[in-house]
Amino acid sequence: MRPYLILFISITLFCFNSLSQVEGFQFVPDANYNSEIPPPKSILGYDIGTKPLRYGEIIHYLKTLDEKSEEVQLVEFGKTYEERSLVYLIITSKNNFSRIEEIKNSIAKLSDPRKINSKENINQVFEKTPAVVWLGYGIHGDELSGPDAAVQLAYHLVANNDEVTKKLKDELIILIDPMQNPDGRERYLTQMQQWKSEIINSDAQSIQHTGLWPWGRGNHYLFDMNRDWFLLVHPETQARVKTILSWNPQVFVDAHEMGSFDTYLFSPAGPPLNPNMNEFNHRWRKIFSQDQAKAFDQYGWSYYTREWNDEWYPGYGSGWSLYIGAIGILYEQAQTDGSIVKRPDGTYLNFRDAVHRQFVSSLANLKTTSKNRKNILQEYFDAKKNDITIKKGDPQSFIFVANKNITRLNDLIEKLLMQNIEVEILETDIRIDNLHSIWEKKLISKNIPKGSFIVNLDQPMGRLAKTILEFDPRIDNKTLEIERKKLEKEKQSKMYDVTAWSLPIAYDVECYWTDNKIKARTNKLAHTTIPSYNIDNPSPKYGYIFEYSDDSALKLLSLLLEKGYKVRSAREPFTIEGISFERGSILIRLNENPESIKSDIILFAKNLPVKLYGVNTALSTSGPDLGGNDFILLEKPKVAIVTGPQISLGSFSTIWHLIDAKIKMNASILNVDGLQYFDLRKYNVLILPSSNSPQTLSQILGKEGINKLKKWIENGGTLIGIANSAAFLADTSTGISKVRLRHQALNELNIYNDEFKREKNISNIKIDSVKIWDSPEANQKPEERKSNPDLKILEIEDEYLRTFMPRGAILALTLDQENWLTFGMEERCGAIVSSSNVFLSKQPIQTAARFKSFDNIRLSGLLWPEARRRWENSTYLTREAMGNGQIILFAGEPNFRGYFFGTQRMLLNSILLGPGWGTNKVVDLE
Numbered sequence: 001m002r003p004y005l006i007l008f009i010s011i012t013l014f015c016f017n018s019l020s021q022v023e024g025f026q027f028v029p030d031a032n033y034n035s036e037i038p039p040p041k042s043i044l045g046y047d048i049g050t051k052p053l054r055y056g057e058i059i060h061y062l063k064t065l066d067e068k069s070e071e072v073q074l075v076e077f078g079k080t081y082e083e084r085s086l087v088y089l090i091i092t093s094k095n096n097f098s099r100i101e102e103i104k105n106s107i108a109k110l111s112d113p114r115k116i117n118s119k120e121n122i123n124q125v126f127e128k129t130p131a132v133v134w135l136g137y138g139i140h141g142d143e144l145s146g147p148d149a150a151v152q153l154a155y156h157l158v159a160n161n162d163e164v165t166k167k168l169k170d171e172l173i174i175l176i177d178p179m180q181n182p183d184g185r186e187r188y189l190t191q192m193q194q195w196k197s198e199i200i201n202s203d204a205q206s207i208q209h210t211g212l213w214p215w216g217r218g219n220h221y222l223f224d225m226n227r228d229w230f231l232l233v234h235p236e237t238q239a240r241v242k243t244i245l246s247w248n249p250q251v252f253v254d255a256h257e258m259g260s261f262d263t264y265l266f267s268p269a270g271p272p273l274n275p276n277m278n279e280f281n282h283r284w285r286k287i288f289s290q291d292q293a294k295a296f297d298q299y300g301w302s303y304y305t306r307e308w309n310d311e312w313y314p315g316y317g318s319g320w321s322l323y324i325g326a327i328g329i330l331y332e333q334a335q336t337d338g339s340i341v342k343r344p345d346g347t348y349l350n351f352r353d354a355v356h357r358q359f360v361s362s363l364a365n366l367k368t369t370s371k372n373r374k375n376i377l378q379e380y381f382d383a384k385k386n387d388i389t390i391k392k393g394d395p396q397s398f399i400f401v402a403n404k405n406i407t408r409l410n411d412l413i414e415k416l417l418m419q420n421i422e423v424e425i426l427e428t429d430i431r432i433d434n435l436h437s438i439w440e441k442k443l444i445s446k447n448i449p450k451g452s453f454i455v456n457l458d459q460p461m462g463r464l465a466k467t468i469l470e471f472d473p474r475i476d477n478k479t480l481e482i483e484r485k486k487l488e489k490e491k492q493s494k495m496y497d498v499t500a501w502s503l504p505i506a507y508d509v510e511c512y513w514t515d516n517k518i519k520a521r522t523n524k525l526a527h528t529t530i531p532s533y534n535i536d537n538p539s540p541k542y543g544y545i546f547e548y549s550d551d552s553a554l555k556l557l558s559l560l561l562e563k564g565y566k567v568r569s570a571r572e573p574f575t576i577e578g579i580s581f582e583r584g585s586i587l588i589r590l591n592e593n594p595e596s597i598k599s600d601i602i603l604f605a606k607n608l609p610v611k612l613y614g615v616n617t618a619l620s621t622s623g624p625d626l627g628g629n630d631f632i633l634l635e636k637p638k639v640a641i642v643t644g645p646q647i648s649l650g651s652f653s654t655i656w657h658l659i660d661a662k663i664k665m666n667a668s669i670l671n672v673d674g675l676q677y678f679d680l681r682k683y684n685v686l687i688l689p690s691s692n693s694p695q696t697l698s699q700i701l702g703k704e705g706i707n708k709l710k711k712w713i714e715n716g717g718t719l720i721g722i723a724n725s726a727a728f729l730a731d732t733s734t735g736i737s738k739v740r741l742r743h744q745a746l747n748e749l750n751i752y753n754d755e756f757k758r759e760k761n762i763s764n765i766k767i768d769s770v771k772i773w774d775s776p777e778a779n780q781k782p783e784e785r786k787s788n789p790d791l792k793i794l795e796i797e798d799e800y801l802r803t804f805m806p807r808g809a810i811l812a813l814t815l816d817q818e819n820w821l822t823f824g825m826e827e828r829c830g831a832i833v834s835s836s837n838v839f840l841s842k843q844p845i846q847t848a849a850r851f852k853s854f855d856n857i858r859l860s861g862l863l864w865p866e867a868r869r870r871w872e873n874s875t876y877l878t879r880e881a882m883g884n885g886q887i888i889l890f891a892g893e894p895n896f897r898g899y900f901f902g903t904q905r906m907l908l909n910s911i912l913l914g915p916g917w918g919t920n921k922v923v924d925l926e
């Protein structure tokens with residue numbers, strides 16, 4: 001995971017065991033290499049394993065291999081954000097290269113049994129077709145040994161003349177993705193070069209090993225790409241998935257590193273296992289691991305399987321590949337940070353040893369594939385045949401209803417198409433019965449409009465589709481028993497990652513599934529279409545209006561604000577010139593804007609696209625008139641995002657990416673250490689992503705820093721706090737927000753509960769005129785209630801309940817339909833939560849989103865009854881005034897992994913609408 005490079009300049013000076021092994025070292029003893037193929041040392045100047053290779057060195061050497069041999073081809077398949085090439089190697093025999101398209105077609109047929117016609121001799125295909133192996137290295141850029149092993153492996157496969165290697169090239173198409181995250185690796189190696197020391201340092205705590213923030217794990221935007229495999233937020237993953245699926249591999253390897261004091265871990269994984277894994281996955285993972293173990297036993301190396309890696313979340317490489325039909329395999333090698341580390345048992349592990357283990361693993365997996373080629377192809381085909389037939393009672397189809405937010409639905413559908421999931425588009429309106437919904441517990445019937453999308457699961461990628469779309473997969477009881485015991489006894493969870501991920505819930509789209517196959521007129525979809533809108537009345541007398549529900553509207557709004565145009569946001573729904581607009585719709589008055597607005601807005605709207613309406617009057621037929629005070633003047637957001645080592649990388653990265661790469665809005669990134677010194681007057685929106693703990697920010701800012709923040713808010717700033725940073729702002733000792741953390745308000749739980757009931761009543765006001773006019777005594781008597789138990793008891797109980805925090809579960813929110821923070825949204829959405837901080841709010845704080853009650857709070861993922869009780873009716877999103885400014889708090893990550901579009905919208909609202917909606921402005925003097 002960490003640093004690098006210590007030159008082994010004079011190895012003899014050192015008497016470490018592991019280093020002396022380096023002399024005369026060979027990755028494969030007695031290999032007989034073809035002298036026409038230049039070994040890495042002849043090109044790079046040193047042996048593989050001496051120090052980690054830089055990006056340029058890897059590319060240069062692989063190009064050389066490509067030039068020197070007809071058994072290898074280097075292919076560029078994409079670019080990173082920092083414009084480095086993403087490459088992979090095809091290695092196979094000359095003979096296979098000469099019929100590579102035929103091989104690709106044969107494999108494509110095996111992966112889609114519908115393409116095999118009955119006359120075809122399928123046995124011939126098994127006989128003649130090489131198996132495809134995809135080997136990926138270094139998706140976490142600071143896990144260094146994989147890419148170097150990939151280079152050595154490529155050399156070995158191309159240059160070795162022995163029968164075993166020849167057989168590998170005859171029997172296999174070997175695809176090597178040597179460096180999955182070049183941006184992260186280069187960031188890390190540059191840092192390691194900076195800390196390089198003359199004297200080799202083997203202390204794993206030293207900076208040569210730990211590196212510095214933001215390390216090299218993530219890509220340019222610091223995202224963990226090994227969670228992105230089915231989310232496809234990033235260009236690297238998109239390009240990689242497209243390439244992999246063009247080959248339909250049977251074996252898929254993802255090579256990582258783990259802590260220095262560890263040994264080596266490989267697949268299979270331990271529980272919880274995703275129920276969508278099939279027998280092919282289970283059976284072959286075991287066989288591969290047995291062979292890999294034998295290869296390690298020859299060297300007497302330590303290794304293990306199953307211990308901590310589970311197979312629940314489908315977004316790791318080794319996990320995602322299972323559902324496309326491959327045997328997905330994970331490697332985890334103890335890291336050396338490119339040099340040498342001393343371990344607690346007194347032994348040393350050096351970089352070349354780490355590279356060697358990755359190399360031996362890779363070779364072992366290739367040999368297992370080649371040895372079992374025919375069986376693997378046959379069983380791969382059988383498994384695919386199984387995938388295209390759905391058992392009775394299992395989900396058959398998912399239905400995505402086309403509604404107001406076409407941009408978002410298109411985005412989701414495109415992500416499915418990128419994964420070769422077949423999607424149909426409805427050609428007529430139909431009624432479908434027995435629909436399973438995200439929100440209702442009973443089955444429902446629904447009219448589904450033309451233009452909606454259907455994913456039938458009886459297709460080759462049906463298992464993948466089910467895995468990433470299903471609303472609520474369940475963990476088995478045995479695993480839950482183990483988890484419960486661990487929580488009770490050790491206060492620790494065994495869950496490695498989130499327990500929920502459902503794409504339809506995260507995207508907040510209307511989606512259903514049914515166990516009946518849908519019979520309707522549909523067309524197979526190649527790509528979604530971007531709507532092209534005509535502008536109604538392009539030269540209006542009064543102004544332009546556009547709806548706010550489609551995601552493209554936010555980009556248009558951002559552009560208009562950026563250009564300095566005066567833009568207004570509607571508090572209420574209204575109807576004008578026969579067209580009804582929802583709350584939050586955007587109005588541009590011509591009398592407030594320069595002439596250039598007319599051409600600019602039409603150009604912007606066309607390109608995005610956004611449906612634009614011109615109106616000739618300010619007089620509405622219902623709702624507020626356009627010239628009144630219900631159209632709030634927005635203000636250009638001047639945004640700063642706080643970052644630094646004490647800020648959660650996962651939280652910061654998603655906010656940075658959202659604002660910069662998606663909305664394309666200018667934002668300053670402020671180092672948290674300087675927050676108390678910077679001139680904050682430049683900004684009107686300050687975002688505090690989640691911090692490493694709720695205490696972190698108070699430690700950094702101190703009293704003075706906190707006072708400075710308060711003043712900035714009082715002067716009109718919009719402060720947005722996420723998760724742990726929200727907890728910091730709500731902490732009683734900070735004194736900024738009036739929102740309370742549950743564990744600091746235990747003796748007021750009754751008050752908050754009353755407040756919640758009152759709030760609920762407000763949304764459901766019904767006037768009983770008798771009670772008001774005729775019978776005052778009928779007014780309700782105060783409700784009797786239990787007095788609070790002793791505070792000490794409550795504290796002990798709360799501490800216990802906190803153990804059962806939601807582990808990346810998706811919980812249901814009720815949204816306040818009158819609050820501007822929920823503009824463009826329906827009355828509910830799902831939010832992912834991984835925290836023990838529960839927030840409470842009461843008037844005058846505005847609660848824009850609240851978790852639902854006990855029975856309805858859990859949408860997906862693991863939520864123990866204790867957590868249900870603690871979280872029910874608590875606060876997700878609040879807005880409160882402070883002086884001329886405001887504080888907005890999110891209880892969880894609104895843009896988790898870049899794909900929770902529902903809660904993401906509320907974050908965007910707080911940024912784009914916040915300065916206009918929630919703060920008092922000063923009218924500047926000339």
Ligand SMILES: [Zn+2]
Nearest residue numbers: 140143256257
């Ligand atoms: Zn890793």
